[in-house]
Amino acid sequence: MSTAEPGHTIAVAVQTPAHSGMGDLLTYRSAQPLAPGTLVRVPLGRREVLGVVWEALAAPPEGVDLRAVAAVLDGIAPLDAHWRRLVNFAARYYQRSLGEIALMALPPQLRDLQPEQLARRLRRPAPTAQTDAAAVPLVALSAEQENARAQIAAQPGPFLLFGSTGSGKTEVYLRCVQAMLAADPSAQALVMVPEINLTPQLEERFIARFGATSVVALHSGMTNPQRLKSWLAAHNGSARIVLGTRMAVFASIPQLRLIVVDEEHDASYKQQEGARYSARDLAIWRGREQGAKVILGSATPSLESWYASRPASADDPGGRYLRLHMPSRIGEGALPRLRVVNMNHQPRRTVFSAPLLAALQERVERGEQCMILLNRRGYAPVLHCADCDWKSDCPHCSAHQVFHKADRTLRCHHCGFTVRVPRACPGCGSPDITPIGKGTEQLEEQLATLLADVRRPDGSPVRVARIDADTTRAKGALEAQLAQVHSGETDVLVGTQMIAKGHDFRRITLVAAVQPDGAFFSSDFRAPERLFSLLMQAGGRAGRDAQYIASQGSRGELWLQTFHPEHGMVAALRQHDYIAFAEQQLQERRDAAMPPFAFQALVRADARTQEVAQGFLLAASDAAYTQGLPGLGDHVTLYPPVPLVIQRVANVERVQMLLESDNRPALQHFLAAWQPLLLALRNQPEHKGLVRWLVDVDPLAI
Structure with a gap:
């Protein structure tokens, strides 16, 4: 650390209070020239905060007594131009301050450590990067996997790896990372997963293939010291592979050459608090800007990605992504068969139909495992x-x-x-x-009673377990429960969507969704897409091990208990026909001018009363029309403000207003011009009681 004295003028990105109107960058003086991207500590009010030098200024502003930089973090190399451009784009696109995005992207402990503590940490020798892939025997790729790998090697991308559950997408990721590391001794890869609970098993596979010193994880479940250590390893290049959740898209990875976004359809990639960015979309932008290949993988791609990967035709130049299809399961395993139970023919208030109970009993008695899905804890x-x-x-x-x-x-x-x-x-x-x-707790209790007389092959009683947010609160609880499932200690697993995706359960042969009908007729236009994806992903947990299925003489099954067996989604599920489902949904959205054929944003106001929240958004709408903001009426449509479905949370009333546009740049120009008006309205006396307002670009829930 070195202390600054007068001499040079610099603009620094710091995390200022939300909607403070202080501007993106604050100006300070420094005793020495500081390169853009240098981490510094600067005074802000009565505090000393972390900042990022954004640019050097030719001269200080006239008549202003600038405050001096307090300290420079000498031991950390400046953040490169690629990272700064990513932060700048995210701030502009998602309508947040540059300092907020920049500081959010840095590990929390970097802001809090005392200078001497950070200096000690930096003096610790960093592990030497190494790859020991050659020591790991590689399985032979299927023809579909080899074709996908060859296409990724030969084409620039981005790629949509559309592979059915169990088709071996992870092995394709591993081979692409391996080829990239072998081709460039300094190259780095970023592999993202949607949820924390999927990180450990993926981390194990990457460590087994590439060695522990080459792989680091980045997610919010880590302690602050762990996150700082991983961030520093990625920043200085000693970590060749970074695994993480959505926050990892902002990691400083100077030699980034490959980005993988697994389960790209998952809503968890969209941040729902603060800066509401989409990590999947930022990964595409970062890959293009930094010259890295991008692979999006899913068995049920988002309709936006599916449309962006459409092949060219006579009257359509096609999408920006290259679609790679892997429809077959590894080991010639069959996709699960759909069994539909018409609940209209069951006694009232039946939770588990007689055919489903009989199937559960049969599977448990054969030593197989079953999974029950209910997305309500x-x-x-x-x-x-x-x-x-x-x-x-x-x-x-x-x-x-x-x-x-x-x-x-x-x-x-x-x-x-x-x-x-x-x-x-x-x-x-x-x-x-x-x-x-x-809820899942009641299902677990009822199943334990209904299956009390069922015996496993060794004569012991059936074991029913539950995995949801309530049973996994304690540190290490999820890992312990998943280990019980993998070891065969659990016969019937009850859980929410957290067990429905990404997990490689080898002995589960039956998956049942007991109450899926709520989304069939939801007012949210994305509800059918989410339900279809959840059911396809859940069904994909059944029958993944072809050898085990063959030895048992059975087949994986997805059971669906529904009051609407004739619904079009059920027919598509029966055939495992995502393509037909996606085309039908895209046609509906095209007819209704919904995304991906239109672009949306939400402006939300939270206040102590509905009147204040509604009044703020009405005033914002009036101001937009009065000022004649660009695009309004021609390309941008403002809808009246309405309360959210759950309009009051923690004694705060919530109201939202939808914006739609047929042109993405027009929507962005409008939002940028609207921001100063929103800031000015925030401070008017009639809006006293307004708690916060925010803009959500490309919202996933309306």
């Missing part, structure tokens, strides 16, 4: 009193408190407010309060 969504119609509503949100039987609590899954279950109805005193609806 807890015991029941609500408690209800039949005498006075009381419901377990959250006092702080427009939502019910969920009944959790294990600890006898009512919990709001939106604000976290928790109370003990009352002994009697708080409204009328009746002791007869009953749960309504089903």
